[in-house]
Amino acid sequence: MFEPDDSELIARAREDADAFGLIYERYVNRIYNYIFHRVGNVNDAEDLTSRVFFSAYSHLASYQEQGVPFTAWLYRIAHNLIANWHRDHGRRPLVSIDDVIISSPPSEHPEPLAEQEDDARRLAEAIQSLEPLRRELLVLKITEGLSNAEIGVILGKSEGAIKSLYHRTLLSLRQELTKKGFEL
Amino acid sequence: MTLTAEGSAHRKLPSWQELAARMPNRHPQTTDEELDAFETTLQRTLRPVNAPVDFRQGLRRNLAVAAQRQYTGMQVEAHRSYRQGILIGTSIGLAGLVVGILLYLFFKPHKS
Secondary structure (H helix, E strand, O other): OOOOOHHHHHHHHOOOHHHHHHHHHHHHHHHHHHHHHHHOOHHHHHHHHHHHHHHHHHOHHHOOOOOOOHHHHHHHHHHHHHHHHHHHHOOOOOOOHHHHOOOOOOOOOHHHHHHHHHHHHHHHHHHHOOOHHHHHHHHHHHHOOOOHHHHHHHHOOOHHHHHHHHHHHHHHHHHHHHHOOOOO | OOOOHHHHHHOOOOOHHHHHHHOOOOOOOOOHHHHHHHHHHHHHHOOOOOOOHHHHHHHHHHHHHHHHHHHHHHHHHHHHHHHHHHHHHHHHHHHHHHHHHHHHHHHOOOOO
């Protein structure tokens, strides 16, 4: 089935609410996921997701496609709202480790299963101990699958800076886990 | 004990590479393959979450309502700016008239 691209939908959405509905359906889960990993609870994630889309809709007329992909524009709105949220709440983002770690695949042997869960828990703890910018980078890169260029637009940094920061984040996180006896 | 030329050659200062090799390494050498494998582990650990279905549907309805209001608002906004133009034009016209009258009164020839 033919799916219109973002540019076409945006042009239509300026005059047709249904077109914006299609944009919304396309991105709501991604934006929600990003926000959830940054604020750590469902209520605030829902509230901020609503605000992102209302803000995007009301500023759609001012959006101009000048090398900035629409997705990056949406994430940028979310990034700013989350920054305000953290400022207002005066706390660091907290995500329940149980919400982050994967459900381990069924196993016939209880001990290996417990080990896997323990590893995942320690890994999630190490991720949460990262500084906010690095954690945000991991979320954007790993759960959202964005390119370095797109992340650069969202975080206000160059593509090269993001590439370098991501590399350093992986290295230091891996080293931290190795120190704690995590087998990688 | 005397040092021969050969002996002094053995006691030369170590090169920077040798010194660097003796320094404690902050980031032990990690190969690209190891980092790729670690990235895969992270991908399996950081689980993407979807927005709850009720929330998604509710927000879509709210956005549709807001869109209807915005279209109505845009018409009001356009009407308001049209009226604003008339008011500004009238004000400028009146101000010009007042200035004209004052200038006329100031410069009009006095009859003796």
